[in-house]
Amino acid sequence: MCAYKRKTWVEKRDLPKDTAVKKTEKDFADIKAGEKMLIATPAIVDEYIRSISKGKETTLTQMRKDLASAYHADKTCPVTAGIFLRIVAEAAYEEYENGKAIGKITPFWRMMNEKSPAAKKLSFGTDLLRKQRRKEKLEKK
Numbered sequence: 001m002c003a004y005k006r007k008t009w010v011e012k013r014d015l016p017k018d019t020a021v022k023k024t025e026k027d028f029a030d031i032k033a034g035e036k037m038l039i040a041t042p043a044i045v046d047e048y049i050r051s052i053s054k055g056k057e058t059t060l061t062q063m064r065k066d067l068a069s070a071y072h073a074d075k076t077c078p079v080t081a082g083i084f085l086r087i088v089a090e091a092a093y094e095e096y097e098n099g100k101a102i103g104k105i106t107p108f109w110r111m112m113n114e115k116s117p118a119a120k121k122l123s124f125g126t127d128l129l130r131k132q133r134r135k136e137k138l139e140k141k
Contacts, residue, residue, distance in 0.1 A: 008091075008094060009087060009090035009091040009093075009094045010091045010094055010095060012042060012087050012090075012091065013042040013043065013046055013087050013088055013091040014042075014043065014091075015041075015042070017041040017042070017043070018041070019038060019039065019040055019041055019044065019071060020038070020039045021036050021037065021038050021039075021071055021072065021073045022036070022037055022039065023035070023036055023037075024036075024037050029078045029079070030075065030078065031074070031075045031077075031078075035073075035074035035075055036072070036073040036074045036075075037073060037074065037075050037076070037077050038067055038068050038071045038073035038075070038076045038077065039076075039077050039080050040067055040071075040076060040077070040080065040081060040084060041084065042084045042087045042088055042091075044067065044084075045063070045081065045084040045085055045087075045088050046088045046091075046106050048063055048066065048067065049063075049085075049088060049106050049107060049108060049110065049111050050106055050107070052107065052110040052111065054107070054110075054136060055136045055137060055138070056110060057110045057111065057113075057133075057138050058110065058111055059111065060078075060081060060082060060085060060111065060116070060118075063076070063081065063085075063111065064076035064078065064081050067081075082117060082118055085108070085111065085112065085118045086118045086121055086122070088106050088108055089106075089108035089112060089118065089119075089122060089129075090122065090123060090124075091106070092105040092106040092107075092108050093105075093122075093123075093124045093128065096128070097124075102132070107132070108129070109128075109129045109132040109133045109136070109138065110136070110138065112129060113129070113133060113138075113139065114126045114129060114130055114139075
């Protein structure tokens with residue numbers, strides 16, 4: 001029997017990790033060879049999302065631009081940015097399920113809608129996402 005205990009989403013979000021800015025050796029997604037690519041962390045993505053004002057929304061693309069600029073890189077890695085967005089959303093939902101008030105969790109719905117690739121992978125579905133987007137008038141009923 002395996003003694004390995006799977007990490008919770010909150011543990012994955014809160015893992016102490018360092019950012020990295022690496023020069024790409026070959027073209028990757030929208031990043032050209034030789035450009036500096038930021039590999040953020042779940043904590044940085046969480047902080048970014050928490051900075052979005054209530055009733056406002058942004059996109060993963062805009063976050064990637066903003067973080068690249070803040071960390072003196074040309075672009076932010078699209079793969080890890082998407083993964084970290086999901087980790088943040090799952091951690092927020094985990095906290096909500098454990099009794100944390102909706103106003104105290106990371107408002108992932110300000111950066112994700114039902115059609116977002118990350119939303120399709122959420123373990124808890126999209127009901128809370130849709131409800132919160134309607135509540136903040138980010139989406140029509």
